[in-house]
Amino acid sequence: MSHLQSTVGRGLSALGPVLTKLLNKESIIDINTLIPDLVDVSKFMGQTHYLLWQHRRHMVYPKLNPSIQKVAKDCPLDSYLFGENLTDRCKAAQSLQKSCLEMRAAPAKSFDKTQPSASKNRSAQPPRSKYKKPEGSAKSKNQDQRQRTYRSSGKKPSYSYYRNNRQRH
Template identity: 35%
Template sequence: MKKYPPPENAHNFGAPKLNAVVKQAIVDSVAKRDSRLSCQQAQVGSGLSAIAIVISDLLKTEGGNAELIEKLSDAGRLLSDVHHTLSVSRKELAILNLNKEWKETLIDSPVDEWLFGEDLEERLKAAKSLQFSSKQLKTVKAPQPKKYFKLQKSIQLSTGSQTRWTISPRSQQSESQQSGFQQAVQLSVQSPGGISSTGPIQECEEIPQVLENSTSAIGTHFPDGRSIIREALKLGKVPTDSLEICMASISESTLKQYSRV
């Protein structure tokens, strides 16, 4: 190899050096593999240099052997292709475990005395700036809030009146307070008494107080909280296989609020 160094006008015959920024990013095993491939590439480069010297000597001879020059030229082309293939293989193996965002920039870098080009750092900076600018141009869609449901009531107590229980949507901020219902249901229970009163729509936490004030009208046949909600789900056409799941999502303390005290 020392006998046939790369010609002064063909420095690319030698094995290109691995860029420092890439060498610091790869692991030792990858660096050692690249070093072995670099030695093989240097041997191919020495073979190219030897062929180039012979061709130059033949061209200097008057009436040089054209057929011999042609054969040597073909051999040089074959070795040049091997030399180029080794450069491509070294690049692909070196970037195999590197950040994929830079893969295109690294693989497209031209080979000179350095495997990834002399201006690699400038190319990486330009690619990073381009990625940042592209992200700024993209439109980011705001996530749509999910709808949840909260049990509410509308009560009208009078002769022949009905007690209506509904589940209505709530905002996402109250997610931790939801019972797990995902449909609107309503339950109608005939009020047997004769008390006449009208109440606005209130939250379910206030129902026990209203029921307590109307105990005499409701009588002893008022169902417990579990029965009320189960009937509500049935009337809301909740599938039977989902009914128990809905019931299991309600805590005992919540059920007690809808039971007669």
């Protein structure tokens, strides 16, 4: 606010000499000498008007709806605080938002009638394979046994365990 007051003060100070020359009837007034002072006055008054406009806009902006805030943020300086066509811009933004919501793809609802849903039957297990797994050789059975022993004990088997259980080719 102090910046605003100083700008108004400068404008009034620049207006003082112009009014003095106009009110002094004894001398002939040359318009060319008044123009620079009047230009300074108009600059200060224009700057004051702009600062007041910014302040009003700053005070109103937080009270706006968030969707309108996005539109109002980019509005140019006009005869109205947020521009002449703010309502048109807001309507366009809302219709665009509705169109986007309509265009979003709904999640596909696909389900298999042969398998029970997990929500209805919590103990449902995956379907079993139609084909049997081939029986493994003796080597694979021994490997399975070693893996089970290793897993169940929690300890790593010793070197002698591997040496004794080694397959002869």
